[in-house]
Amino acid sequence: MKNYGRYVKGEVEILNQEKVVILDFGGQHTQLIARRIRELNVYCEILPFSASLEQIKALNPQALIFSGGAKSVYEENAPLVDQNVYQIGLPILGISYGMQLMAKDLGGIVCMAENPEYGQAALSIHDRQDLFAGLENEITVWMNHREYVKQAPPGFSAAASTANAPVAAMVNATQKYYAVQFHPEAVHTPDGTEILKNFLFKVAKLTGDWTMESFIDATVKQIRETVGENEQVVCGLSGGVDSSVAAVLVHKAIGDRLTCIFVDHGLLRKDEAAQVMDTFSRLFKMKVIKVDAADEFLAKLAGVTDPEEKRKIIGNQFIRVFEREAAKIGKIDYLVQGTVYTDIIESGTATAAMIKSHHNVGGLPDDLQFKLIEPLKYLFKDEVRRVGEELNLPADLVWRHPFPGPGLAIRILGEVTPEKLDILRAADVIMVEEIKKAELYREIWQAFCVLPNIRSVGVMGNKRTYAYTIALRAITSHDGMTADWYRFPYELLARISNRIVNEVPHVNRVVYDITSKPPSTIEWE
Numbered sequence: 001m002k003n004y005g006r007y008v009k010g011e012v013e014i015l016n017q018e019k020v021v022i023l024d025f026g027g028q029h030t031q032l033i034a035r036r037i038r039e040l041n042v043y044c045e046i047l048p049f050s051a052s053l054e055q056i057k058a059l060n061p062q063a064l065i066f067s068g069g070a071k072s073v074y075e076e077n078a079p080l081v082d083q084n085v086y087q088i089g090l091p092i093l094g095i096s097y098g099m100q101l102m103a104k105d106l107g108g109i110v111c112m113a114e115n116p117e118y119g120q121a122a123l124s125i126h127d128r129q130d131l132f133a134g135l136e137n138e139i140t141v142w143m144n145h146r147e148y149v150k151q152a153p154p155g156f157s158a159a160a161s162t163a164n165a166p167v168a169a170m171v172n173a174t175q176k177y178y179a180v181q182f183h184p185e186a187v188h189t190p191d192g193t194e195i196l197k198n199f200l201f202k203v204a205k206l207t208g209d210w211t212m213e214s215f216i217d218a219t220v221k222q223i224r225e226t227v228g229e230n231e232q233v234v235c236g237l238s239g240g241v242d243s244s245v246a247a248v249l250v251h252k253a254i255g256d257r258l259t260c261i262f263v264d265h266g267l268l269r270k271d272e273a274a275q276v277m278d279t280f281s282r283l284f285k286m287k288v289i290k291v292d293a294a295d296e297f298l299a300k301l302a303g304v305t306d307p308e309e310k311r312k313i314i315g316n317q318f319i320r321v322f323e324r325e326a327a328k329i330g331k332i333d334y335l336v337q338g339t340v341y342t343d344i345i346e347s348g349t350a351t352a353a354m355i356k357s358h359h360n361v362g363g364l365p366d367d368l369q370f371k372l373i374e375p376l377k378y379l380f381k382d383e384v385r386r387v388g389e390e391l392n393l394p395a396d397l398v399w400r401h402p403f404p405g406p407g408l409a410i411r412i413l414g415e416v417t418p419e420k421l422d423i424l425r426a427a428d429v430i431m432v433e434e435i436k437k438a439e440l441y442r443e444i445w446q447a448f449c450v451l452p453n454i455r456s457v458g459v460m461g462n463k464r465t466y467a468y469t470i471a472l473r474a475i476t477s478h479d480g481m482t483a484d485w486y487r488f489p490y491e492l493l494a495r496i497s498n499r500i501v502n503e504v505p506h507v508n509r510v511v512y513d514i515t516s517k518p519p520s521t522i523e524w525e
């Protein structure tokens, strides 16, 4: 359970930061657009299409982007934009649905295509100024549309076309309105980055001064100005990259006024607790209180098999332990949380039914009397990692795969016992070791072992065995929301399997999970 938006002081710097606002019309690629813009060192934020003019203006952007979307502009309930955005004199780039909307709003004609375009198409460029400056006459672009702009609005000209779209891009250079039917953010549009660059730097005249270094300087300054001389700040460390980077950033700003609490719930991976202490206490010389609470957690989990019940128990126990330790520190004014941008976007737009009670472990109840410091709340995961590198956090920590708050408890199907934890830890360490040796660790979003509650028959040294199965799970993903299973080289799978059955007692079988998300989930529970 995370708290959003209560820490507002830190946003002052971001308000002063050169910025693009992306209005989200529900397209699959909105986050990708944001990432591409930020890769070009321009800070941007996503707002829902329904944002009012005041909300947009409050962010003080220098340009707007209208994202793609799945609906038709003429459909009932089609996402529309506050018409006043056309009056504020900002450059606008419309993408796909965003282009159709701009065309409709400004007096052009949008029609259902006889020949919808999906996939790569050849784009002929007629106007190679501004948006298409420096490109060839014909480029390859990624199309994905049923409707198309038949006639550009008054004041616009068709800057490019494809065989099926006479106005595949339109331009009103006077107003600085630009729109493309294709997706410049997609990798399948090889010149897409050039087009975005042209919009940002040639049209909107941005400077591109958003770097992780400037982010760190501004954030440290902000935290220093916010936290008073006599105020105390607490951070719950989990060993994951988000809370680690947040803690180091806050420590850089206020030193020993920050106390970190690290609850070892006994459900961590092998040597993880020791690594956390080594990094923060020894290397960074931060005040860290380690709480060995494994016995308490395991006692509460005894006999529990239901996944959601496990999560609830661990979540509640975590809060109890954290509060107990925090009370020892005395009055606490601020709590640091490692909330990242995708947490906020997802909480703002999610309508999906609850599938798992995610992200509630390590969170704290709403009625606590702390103010929040969430220094990473506008960063994507890859940016958090870059900040971590900039702050000289060990590479192992910066690149560590995400790990769920309830830890190994949701990777042991059925009851969690010390014996099963030992088995899972021993197998997991082998898998990760082999992946790192093969230099594939960074390509993979998460890789881990699962201990299903299955025992099967095997034969080892002429003896029949009846032992556990270990399932390997490895996936690629951008954000954990969707995922595909990782295509390991067979040889590597063989090595992992051999080592696990040879080195881990009570395991005689290894299987590989080859399901994507959806329909599966990343974790097994």
Ligand code: XMP
Binding pocket: 311, 356, 357, 358, 359, 360, 361, 402, 403, 404, 405, 406, 446, 480, 481, 517, 520, 521, 522, 523, 524, 525
């Ligand atoms: P699923 O299993 O839903 O997981 O595909 C998506 C991402 O969330 C992580 N995860 C959790 N993280 N508490 C957490 O803090 C949880 O209860 C939890 N369950 C899943 C999972 O590791 C993946 O990164």
